Every structure is written in structure tokens, then in C-alpha cells.
Amino acid sequence: MALIDYRPDAMRCTRCSYCKWVPLDLVKSWRYAKGCPSVEHGRFHSYSGGGRLITYLSLLDGRSEVTDRVVDIAFKCQLCGNCDVTCKVCRYDMEPLAAQHEFRFWLVEQGRVPTRYESIIDGYRRRGTMVGDPNTLVGDPQSDGLRWARDLRVKDLNTDRGEVLLHPGCRFSYDGGLGPVARTSLEILQEAGLDVGVLGAGRCCGGRVYHMGYRDDFTTAAEATLAAWEAAGVKTVVTLCADCYHTFKRLYAERGSSVEVVHMVEMVARLLAEGRLEFTEEVPLTVTYHDPCHLGRQGEPYVPWDGVEKKIFGQAVVYDPPRPRYNGAQGIYDAPRDVLRAIPGLELVEMERSREAAWCCGAGGGVREAFPEFNAWTAAERVEEARSTGADAVVSACPWCERNFLDALRGPRGGDGTGVAAPFQDSGVAAAPAGRGVAAPGVTAAADAPFQVFDVLDLVRQALPRKGA
Amino acid sequence: MGFTPEVYKLFEDIVGPENVSDDPAVLDSYAFEVLADLVRPEQSHYMPRPVAVALPGTTEEVQALVRVCNVHRIKVKPLSTGWYHFAAPQSDEHDTLQLDMRRMDRILEIDETNMVAVIEPYVIAAQLQAEVMKLGLNINVTGAGASCSILASACAYAGQGPMAYWMGGNAENLLALEWVTPTGDVVRTGSLGSGAGWFAAEGPGPSVRGVCRGTFGSRGGMGVYTKCAIKLCHRPGTTEWNVHGTTPAYRLPVDDLFRVYTLAVPSWDAWADLYYKIYDNEIGYIFHRQFNLAGANLAPAFWLMYNDHTKTLGDVEWMAQDPAVKELTEEMRISFQFIMAGRSTGDIELQDRVLDALLQQVGGWKVERFCEDDMAEFTNMYLQRLGHKHINYVWAGGYVGTWMQIGTPDWVKNYIPIASAGLERDAADGLLVQCGGDAMMGSGSGFPGGGVTGLEQFVSYDANDLESTRAAVRHMEDAVKDAASHGLPPGKEGLYLELSKTDEQVHAELAAANQPAIFRFQRKIKDAIDPNDIGDRLYATLPPEG
Amino acid sequence: MGNAIGRAVDARDALAEIVRGEHVSDDPATLAGFTRDHSDELPIPPWFVVRPGDESQVRELVGWANATGTPLVPVSSGPPHFRGDTVPGRPGAVVVDLRRMKAIRRIDRRNKLAVIEPGVTYAQLQPALAAEGLRVVTPLRPRAGKSVIAALLEREPTLVPRYHYAFPEPLRNCGVVWGNGEATYTGEAGYGPPSLDAQWAAGMRQVDPKGPAQTDFVRLLSGAQGTLGIVTWASVKCTLLPETRKVVFVPAHRLEHLIGVCGRLQRLRLGEEVLLASGSLLASLMAPMREADRSELPPWTLVVGLAGRAMFPEECLAVQETDVREVVADLGREHGLEVADGLPGIDSDGMLEILTGVSAEPYWRLADKGDCREVFFNATLDKLPDLVAAALWLAEESGYPAADVGVYIQPQQQGVVHHCEFTLPFDPADADEAAAVRAFHTTAVERLAPAGAYFSRPYGPWANPVYARDGGSTAMLRTIKGVFDPNNVLNPGKLCFR
Known part of the structure; x- marks a missing residue:
């Protein structure tokens, strides 16, 4: 596809602005009605899903040129996909999220990217990962990437063969502050008797460079990874990271991969359902679950399609064969909730914006790397929403979300490796715009209440039978 | 005079540089508007491009911007949520500053005791409704749906919808308001101006709000409304919003105090009779011919498809041929959606008895398939929130409403055959969506308590197809002619087509109106209130005298 | 003729030509009936009283008034009058007594609509409606001669809040001769031909009050005390007659x-x-x-x-x-x-x-003592107890026993607005009592408005303090007045149109 292929989407955009809100049926308050971090931060219509369609239509029509503002519009967005879900509540002929990806590819090809992108992509090319400051490495991929697995007996699929690959992803590999999630996962898989191995360090899925618009870099990463999988005989990839999950499940599949992709929360849910895993320990917490964009609304399975637009009833626009409809209906929402509900003593409460309507953590689409203030603002908004539920903690199934929430709670360089957060402190980012006005009773959480951030696997680890017990 | 870098700097000084832009691509996201393609030269999707867009955060900032524009003779065009070409600049010849009111997004007050809410322009219906429902109250969500600004509908546009029958249209529900006039003065109407709060719209003496809005408001053509109070109404039953279901067909459980029906009748005479009987018996809460927007030939298949998330639009083609669906299509050919709410169990049970008796009187029936739990919950969700209004565009991304002349049911029923025949004829060449000649949708009553209704013909065209778009324009012109040939005024298409005309043409049409003095008065009002002509011609007037 | 007598003769001739001779009067007894009412307005006798019979005569009268600079005072109801709005505020005024225009033009059972002229009273309308199974919601026990249109135009509170969707419900469309002599219809009737018969022939009814176009003309007329236009017919929404x-x-x-x-x-x-x-x-x-x-x-x-x-x-x-x-x-x-x-x-x-029903004679508000004053304002329900207490305190302070004050609270607009009214009957021969009542009446705005009472209908002495509180509306209303009655011929001296 090319940008021009999305011209019909722009022409058929009605500027309804649904893309700025969560699906309207799901609006439960004034405070948490808005769904698009980009337009709430950037404010002008161009920063919305529909606004971007119009922005590039204007460029394609020769009515405007690529300016710094246009670059800002194109890239200051997490590509969280809320606009895609809300647009498709009513439309079958629009692909606003795919179009935004294409907009970025088009700009990258012209070399028109945000100023920070150059060093970011340079660092990625040198180090093979997005994690850490490209100039001052937080983790040396070559030496640190498998630190979490030290002293565990695990098959190295670089040299060995195995059907199941555990892929922790860059964030769990190199961000020591996120706790022993990868280790716990490996133990669970091994105890379940799976033929599981790891592929060693330096294997970024490439998803984040794809989202930043560097399609070629992604292709390079994907081809290398797929070759390694093939060499190792991998049939199933279990990942801990929602970004990786989406990349493998959708983007790799689009490039011909037939490897089964499973998120670890799905695997745990499966093992629980089959009676192969049991929780015995109480975890006396009230938690709220944050749906990662790439596991939730973007976590739908890939459906091959190579078709064309056609018209029925004279002018009704349909596709031949029927085009897959990625609208968030079949995302991974229930597996993590099933796992959490199975934990003794744990109470799960929902945020207003959940499942396909979840507000993004802020980290996606290159925003964490290139727009730290916007990233922090977005995360702070989600943390505030999580706190408004009265929960003790927010739980996610993606290390990027966790890292962002931890940073929002403790400041951008926080993290002590325990997975237990310090009390919320104002990080100094601009207050969420929805912070003005009449809030529903009880939505403003006390600033000094303890609040924690977990991965689902953190809580799973606590709920598992104590070793030796 | 006009827009210069110095003027831009003044705008920046007022709202801050982060809240103003003159980047062409940004400006085009305001110039691009739905329906523009039906009225602009060469079917362009762009209305005139503003010279800048500014995002004021306070009434004082609005005032300051308006005053600068007065000095420099720049037109001012505010938008709240901005859906329709009316929201964009209207003049190619004049510089226009677009005001995007999104920073003014607060609910300032919800007064449960007195059933009043006070809001700013960028509060959408879904937000306000969600908040007041927690208190067992409700608002009239306008026909444009839950994504739209309540203030805009109340102050500047029509403001009617499926709920107007019981809750009042937002024209009726508008209480006190704050208005930055085209000269930058602030007028606070009703009780607000006297410092007595927001509750009363009228007075002191004559109601100033009479010049703020009539059948329509000025659609951004006469100053900026910055705050308003809106009348709330009761919503029985639960205060929980227990929406469930899989996107896109979310569902809302039907509370014990509610009933959700799709009703059908054998003829348009019976349709009118039933409407009158409903008015007389004062039953019902939300009253709308909604689902027929997909066209009487395809609506049942479409909605059944929509309620199955594994299906997609193309499935309607074969589903419509299913014998059971075909039977259903005939069963609900003349049908509408009707939600009743009782203040008590006794009340809702009595309403049910009354409805059954009325149906018997007119030979009508409940459409069983659409009254089953799944479709009833979907209907309940759809009409309680109106969160699916963008589905108006579902067939091909282009839709224009034609007809919709407002009148009594007896009057409206007479134009339905004309409108239906017109659409059949104009869609025969396949350049418009062929979903049955009757794709007519509309509120059970545009005024509280019943009395006036209207049906809008849903004409769908492909907004990405020049020939289809041109066919839609031809249909609009045909609809005007069809109406005229039966002695009827133009419908909605007339309002839209007006934007394609020159000032001279518009003035000539207004001069030829049945009562041109109305537009003479509006000319005088404009001259007095907007001496520097910073508004636009959506505030309709005859030309300046002399 | 240039002198005063000559002008009067000219005027009489001109008026007689418009409404026919027998409908022009300057006999002292007739003029006296329009010189003063039960308010404290200064008694100023009108120059003439004329009784037009149809809209065209009203138009001609307004045209003549503009040409001659003569004030017109429109009156629709029969006596007694109470608020000073139907007596001249300027010398040399001509009272336009609309009671001759008392036709019930149409009763439409199916649309529950009556189309009436300004002289139609509640006493006249209700039986006619009842014969068709309808009724109109009324104010509290109106006097027999009360014009339906005048009551609704002046936003008199009506008794059934459920049907009161908004002011000036149940008034819907009007035919109006504006102060500049132009005639239009308001509401949806404004879109049709300027003839009710033509509209009815085309199947049009006069139901929706909004508009036409961008102006709610009927809202400009409401509460205007006849200062902007003269209504020559109106449609009124009815309800089914209860069984x-x-x-x-x-x-x-x-x-x-x-x-x-x-x-x-x-x-x-x-x-x-x-x-x-x-x-x-x-x-x-x-x-x-x-x-x-x-x-x-x-x-x-x-x-x-x-x-x-x-x-x-x-x-x-x-x-x-x-x-x-x-x-x-x-x-x-x-x-x-x-x-x-x-x-x-x-x-x-x-x-x-x-x-x-309608009031027996004498009018119930006068029956107790022969005269009365009313003070009324709008407020929200929650503020009423404090405002009523403040008003009754003010009555006592003014020398009038609070226990004798009749308090009437009428929910309007489905409970959003509440009309709060205090009736103080008094014996006009009792100077002390009359003075106490006057004191209460004239200080009401000053004392109660700061507490939240909204005087939405500022009659007589209330106008100045009410408009002093709201400069924005005052300026806008004067602008509106300049558009619709540029020569200030309609009821000059009322409201903020001094």
C-alpha cells in the first residue's frame, strides 16, 4: 500500500470527530470521555485520526506542503488505534490507523521526521533495540540481554532447536526495573512441560521502528527474526510484550509467518483452564487492568486479504473478497482478566475507558522516544484514571505500559527494580486537560495515596504455590 | 485591512502561540467539511480556508479576538464540534478567523434540584448525558448525535431529535446564555443578566434570546456563544449505564420502567393516525423513525448484519435475499422506533395497555424480531445515547438529507410518496445508493408534546466518486423541483444548496420568500449588531439597503 | 390645520377613515377607562381610543402613527388592568383597543390547536374548545375579560407545568404588525404565505413557534408590553379535555x-x-x-x-x-x-x-378590599422559602400584615422556573394601608433582586431598577426596539424604552 491508496478514506471522512472520543456508547462521565491523546495534547483538529486524513489529503492535493507542523502532526501520536475503533463503530470503508502508518512511511521516505528521530534510529541501528537512551546505554544488549535468565537452565535456540520460543522483548530484557516477569514466565512454561527456549539477546521484533515509520528497518528485523525462528524450528512464540505480540501476530503474519503467537497472559489463562496451573496464595489487592493497545484493540489476529473495492446497490462501498475488519472486537481482553480474577484475594475493578476504549499509556508510536513530555502527559492521564477506580494498583500486560506508569508515578528516571512504586508525585507535566471543570464525585484521587504498578505476571508469581511448600 | 502577520501576533498574544495556527495543512483540516463537495466548485471537499485558527479558552479571549477582527475586518467563524459545512468559513472573498472552541469544554454546573446544567461549547452530548444520568436525569441529544456540542445545538443550530418529543428540543431547553456579540460585547440573557442565576431564558421584558436563535440559530454567523444553561429532564430507572456487547453493536439493558419497540403500520394514513394518537395519549419517551435510514428495502438486513460483528457491509447483499429477511422487510416497511418510560410500574404498564389499544385501532403491530432482547437492547442503546449517528454515512461515505419539511403528521405523510418516487428515479442510474425509495428518517415530534414531525430522505452517495457526488447534487436540485411542483417549500437540500449560490442569488431568493419582511428585519438586526460584518451569511438577510 | 384642535380633527378624520367613525372615540368616559389602572402610573388620558376590526386596519393605524409620530397603546383585555402597561406613558397617545377582533378563527381538534384573535377571552374560548373535546391551559382564575393572547404574550403563568415546555407556551404562532408598520407571521407560519386561509388550504398548521429563520420573533414579543408589535392573531396549543x-x-x-x-x-x-x-x-x-x-x-x-x-x-x-x-x-x-x-x-x-373556570365579578383579586397590588418574580424552587420569607418580612416592614399577603407559587417550564407572586389586597380608601402596599410594591426589586429574585416582567416602577442590573440586555433590547419600532410609536415609556 502507498499513501495514495488511502486517498478514498480521506475523501470519505466526514469530519464527524468520533475519532476524538471513546466509542460514544461507552462514555460514562465527562472526565473520561476523550479517547485520543494526540488531539487532546495537540488540540488542533489535524491531530485527530480524521484530521490526519485531511492533512495528507491536503498535501496530496497540493494545497499545502510538508512543514515542521505537519511533521509534528504525523508523528506526535501513539498510533494507539482508538480512532480506528471509534471510526469503525459506524464505518466499514475507513482505515484511519493504517493510513496514519502510511503517512509516516511517506514522510520517512522524504526524510521529514522529528529532530529526535535521527539519533533514535541511529541508536537502534547500532544497538538493535529501542530501550534505553541511544547515547547512554542503560543496558548493553550484548551482555545484558539475558541477565534475567542467568542461573536458569533454558534452551538457547540460537544453537539449539525447539518448538516454543519465549520472547521477553527488549523492555523486559534490558529494563531491570520491571522485575522478574520474564523469569517467572519461563518457569511457568517449563513447569508446564513445554519445550521452551530463548533466542538470546539483541533480537528486537522491529515493531517500534515500524510504528515510527521506518518500514525498511522493520523489514530487516522481521526477516532476521523469521530466519532465526525457522532455523530453530519454532512453531509457537510466547511473548510477554504487547508490542511484540502485535508485531508477530499481525506484521509478521502479513509477511508470511505462520508461527503461532501467544501472549503469556493467554498462556497462563490456557494453563489455568486446563488445570495445569493453580493459584494458591492470596494477593489481597484491588487492581485495575490497563488494556495495552497492541494486545487489546490492536491484538486481533491477522487475516490475509488481497482484494479490491467494489460497489453494490449502485454505490455502496464493499470489498471483494470481504476485507478483514480490524475494529477491536476480537482483541485480547478476557485472558488477562480471567487470570486476575483467578487470583485468590484479588479484586478486579474496571476503569471507565477499558478494553477497546482504553486510553493509551503513552509509550507507543515512537512517542516515548521522541516526545517525552507528551508521553509523560498521556501516562499521567491514565494513572489518574486508574487511581480514580479506588484500586491499589494498575496492572498491565505490556512492559512499555508498566514502564510508562512507573515513570509517571516516580519521574522519568525512576525504577528500583522491585516493581513496587513509590507514592504518586506530580511529575510536573501539564495537567490533563480534562482536569478542568466539574469532575464526577470521587474521581480525583488523593495525591499521597500509595499506588502501585504491576504486570499481570508479577501478580501471577505472587499467587503461585510457594516453592517447597 | 485584513489578515497580516501583525494581526497573527495579536492573536498569539491573546490565546498564546500554542493555541493559534496558520499552517495551511492545519487550516485545511478546518476547511475540509462534509457536504462541501455538494456545494463547492468542482465538488471540492474544501470550504474556504480560514486565515488562521485560534483556540480561545475563556470568554474574555473570545471577546479580545472578536475585537481584533472588528478592527481588521476579519470574519469570525466559531465551531464547537464542527460537523457540517456550516461550521467552516463561508466566504472566499473575505479573511476568516476560525475559532475552535474545544478548550472551553467544562460542565460548569449540574443543578439536580432545579434540573439545570450549565455548559461550555465543547461539552458533547454524551458527556453531559453521562453526568446527568448519574442523577437520574437526562438531556435531549439532538439528531446529529452524542458527539455534538449541546451548546451549539441549543444556541446556533436546530437542536431537535428523537428525544425532543418528551424532553424538548434544545431550542426549547435553552435557558440563560452568554453571548459574545459580533462587536465583542458580552450579553447575558434572561436571569443571568440580572445576576439571578442561569435558570430563566426570558426577559427582563422581551427575550433577547429571540435574536440569538429562531428555527435555526445563526450557525456561527452572528457572534459566539460561550456558555449556556440547558434544561434537564427526568430519566426513570437505574442510574447505572450498564452498556455491554461487542463493538460496534453495543447494547443497553432495558430497565423495568422502560419498553423498547419497533412499531409498524400498514399505510401512511395509519402512520399519521398513530402519531396523533400517541400525542393525544401522551405516551412515549423517545420517538423516532431511526432504522429506516438504511432504506426500506435494506434496513432489516443491514441492522441484522450490524448486530453480528463477524459480518461486514457486503453481507447485506445476500442477507437481503434471505426469505425470512425479505418477509421481515415487508413487515417493517412502514415502521418506527418507540421507547416508553414510566415514572412508576403502574405508569409503564398503563402506557403498554394504551399502546396496544392504539395499535389495534390503526391496524399496527410490534415488529417481533426487532423487539426481541438483542435488538431491543441495541435499539435502546442506539436511541438513548445516539452514539451511532455517523452510520448515516455507512453506505459510501457520502450522505445528504433531503426533504424533512417540518409539519403536522397529516402534512408530512403527503410528501412521502413524492420523496420516495424522486429517490427511486434519481438512483435508477446507479449513481446513488439504491436502498429503496423510502430511506426516510425523522423524529416522532420536533416539538415537546408532539405536534410537528418531518422525514428526511437519506440519500447516500460515494464521496470519493465524482459522478456519484454530482448525482447527489442533481438529486438535491430535483428534490427542490419535486417539492415546488407540489406546492411545497424546499427541504434540507435547500439549506445546503444555498451555500453553492452567490450572494445575489441568495438575496434574490430571500426577496422572493413568502414573507420577505422577515429578512429585512434580520438585515436591520445584523446592521445594528454586526456593523463591521464579521459574521457570515448563514445569518440570512436581504442585502444592505441602498 | 396647524393648531391643537386642528390636529385633533385631522387625527380623528384619519383614524375614522381607518377604522370607521364609530370605532374612534374621544369621549371623556371612554378615555377615562384607559387613563389609569390599578397601578401607580401617572394618569395620562389617551388622545383617542380606536377599535380596529382586522389586521389591515391595525397596519394602517401603525402606519399613521409612524407618519404622525403618535404613540399607540395596544390593549386586548377588558378591565380591570393592573400593571400600567395598558395606560399611556406619554400624552397624546391613541389606545388601540383590540377587543373587536374576537374571532375564533379555527379550532383544529386533530392538531389540538386554536387560532384566535387578540380580543378572544378565556371565557369565550373555553366553551368553544370544550365542544370539540379540547381546552386551553389557563392562568390562575383569569378575569372574565382577560385576552388569551395578552395573557400568553405577557408570560402570565399557566397552571399545568407539565404542558409548559417553554415560555410563552401554549402560545405558538402570531400574526404581527410591528412598530415600523411591517406585518409578518411568527413561527412556522412565517414560512408560508401571509394568509391563514392560504396556509390552511395548503394543509399548513401553525404549530411550531420557533423562527422563522434565525429569529424567535414570538420571544421578542413576549413580555414586551406592546412595545414592539401588535398581535392580530395567534395559534394556541390546546390539550384534550379531561374526561x-x-x-x-x-x-x-x-x-x-x-x-x-x-x-x-x-x-x-x-x-x-x-x-x-x-x-x-x-x-x-x-x-x-x-x-x-x-x-x-x-x-x-x-x-x-x-x-x-x-x-x-x-x-x-x-x-x-x-x-x-x-x-x-x-x-x-x-x-x-x-x-x-x-x-x-x-x-x-x-x-x-x-x-x-374564570373569575366571577368582581375579579377575585379585588373582591376582598376593592384594590390590590401584586409583586411577582421568577426563582428556582430551592430559593423560594428564603425569598418568600424575605418578601413577607418586607411586607411587615412596609406596614402590611404578612399573614394577609396571598402567596402563589406556580411551577413553570416543567419545574425549572417558578413564578412567585404576592397579592396584597387593600382598601383604596385606607390611606395607611394603601401606602404600605405601595411601599412594598415599589421597593420589591431593590430588596428582593439581590437575594435572587428575578423580575422577568418589569412593569411600571420595576423597570428602572431591573434594567439597571443588566446593562447588556438593556442595550440589546434598545437595539431591538430600534429595529422593530424605530420611531418609538408603540407604547413609549414602558420597559427600558423611555
């Missing part, structure tokens, strides 16, 4: 105790007529009343009419009554409130007659 009726009462010692119940009834749109009344007001309404009964009337009563109509009227009324009793039991328990079927000297039928 079964009943009134119940909720007595209380304190107004505060009734606020919750009253608010809930509004919210549920429950009941037909709903009003709050002090004992003294009920006594005035029910007069003559036995003193024993009068003294036993509760200090406050919530009066709730119930009505069954259309299908299943008996069941409809029964459900309403059950629901009312439940609301009272639920919200009134704390204060010991109960639903009563009657009060001392008042039963359901008696109150129904009060609520659905």
Missing part, C-alpha cells in the same frame, strides 16, 4: 416542607395543575368563605390536579393518584405530610371550579 378530574391537597405548616414534594412532582411531570398557595391566597380564591374555615386553612398547601383523558381515563387518573400519594409518602414523611382530599371549606370539586 375525569380530581384535585388533592397536601397541606403543610411551612413552605420548606413542600419544596421536595413539589420538585419531585415536576420532575416526574406528575399531576395536571400543580401550585403552591398560602392559606390567605386560597381564602381569596374561594371567597366568600366561612371565617371558621378560613382560619383553619393550613399556612401552605400544595394543590395537585389530576386528570384522565384519551384512552383509559379512569385508570390514568388512578395511576396518577397512586404515584402522587407515593411521592408524598416518600418525601413528605419527614415533615408529616399527607395527601388530603379536601381542606376546610374546600373540596375537590370546589377547587376544580377555581382551577378551570
